[in-house]
Amino acid sequence: MSTGHDHGSKNMSDGRLIWAVIVNIGLTVVQILGGIVSGLLALIADALHNFSDAAALGLALFARRIGRRPADKLMTFGYARAELIAALINLTTLIIVGFYLIIEAVTRFIDPQPVEGWTVVIVAGVALIVDIVTALMVYSGSKKSLNIKAAFLHNVSDALASVGVIVAGIFIILYDLYVADLIMTLVIAAYVIYQGFSIMPRTIRLLMGAVPDDIEFDRIVEALEAVDGVKTIHHVHVWNLHEHERALEAHLVPLGRSLTDFENVKLRVRDMLSVDFSIHHATLETCLEPECEEHLISPHSDMLSNHDQ
Known part of the structure; x- marks a missing residue:
């Protein structure tokens, strides 16, 4: 029974993810309290954005732990694909955030609102520091895990948004150039949407x-x-059990007619698959009866038709 492996994720401990969640939740609470006290809606809006980062990181952590569960009667290949489901959810929300930013930017450009330049710059600066710290905490794990990478992109998008807010705030303070807010937001939204669609x-x-x-x-x-x-081969299927483990299933017809011959062929095939293609989970069937010869007429047509399914 195959169990999931925690390959790329070994580069990062769960502790880093937990601290990243705590930091983002802490910033969220502080921003909400500051927004209530100061009456600045931008603070509360940014707090909700940081809360979405905390949720993305929390989902990544939850899926990571679920993915380590061993195989059982319900999930005979293990639970490692839970991380892929979490990645899909986080990428989907990332794309939604990107389109929301576009709508928000265009709406504000059509109906400009008063902006307290220095207040926005200061708040965005604090948020940027937190986003950078959080991103550094999870960066190593994002290299080999789509689950962690999707959560990491949430933080990167938030950091870019903070940079955009700072730049736009400076232009507004110095030149009353409110269009800077629109331009920076559209650039950030385009980056966020591109990253989401490129990985999905x-x-x-x-x-x-x-x-x-x-x-x-x-x-x-x-x-x-x-x-x-090997005389011929058909019914070849190749797939990923999860992000870092591949599997193969094939029907072999050996040149030899004995089970000993087939066992020797299987050993050679498994060694080749492991060394050349990093496939360590291979199920190989054989048939030594005369009816198997029908597969020799056109083995590729049968094999490819199964591959296309």
Whole structure:
């Protein structure tokens, strides 16, 4: 029974994620209290943005812990795909935030509101420091985990928003150039949407069991057929059990007619798959009866039709 592996996530402890959540929640509380006391709506709005970061990080942490659960009768391949589901949720909310920023920027440009330049700059500066600290806490884990990367992008988008607010605030203070707010917001929104859409397709493919991105199906087939003792191959399926573990299922017809021959072929095939394609979970079937010869007529057509399904 296959259990999930915590490959890339080993680079970062859960403690960093927990502290990142605590820091963002702390900033949220302070900003809400400051907004109530000062009557500045911008503070409360930014507090909600930081709360969304805390929620994204909390979801990433929750999914990470669920993903470590061992395989059982309900989930025989383990729970590692929980991290992919969390990544999909966080990427979706990231894209929604991007489009919301565009709508908000255009609305404010059409109907400008009074802006307390220095207050906004100071608040954005504090938020930027917190966002940078949080991003540094989770950066190492974002390199090899789509789940952590999606949460990391939430913080990056928030940090960029803070930078944009600071720059726009300075232009407003010095030149009364309110269009700077619109321009910076649109740039940030474009970046956020681009990042969300660039990562989401891979996340969806992994959830749907597609052939891993860095593996060419034809290359695997050719390598299998080239293994000494393999007569032909069909019913080939390749997919990701989760982000860092691949699996293969194939039906082999060996040149030899004994079970001993097939066992030797299986060992050679598994060694090749492990070394050349990092596939460590392989299920190999064989058929030594005369009816298997029908597969020799056109093995590729049968194999490819199954791959396309």
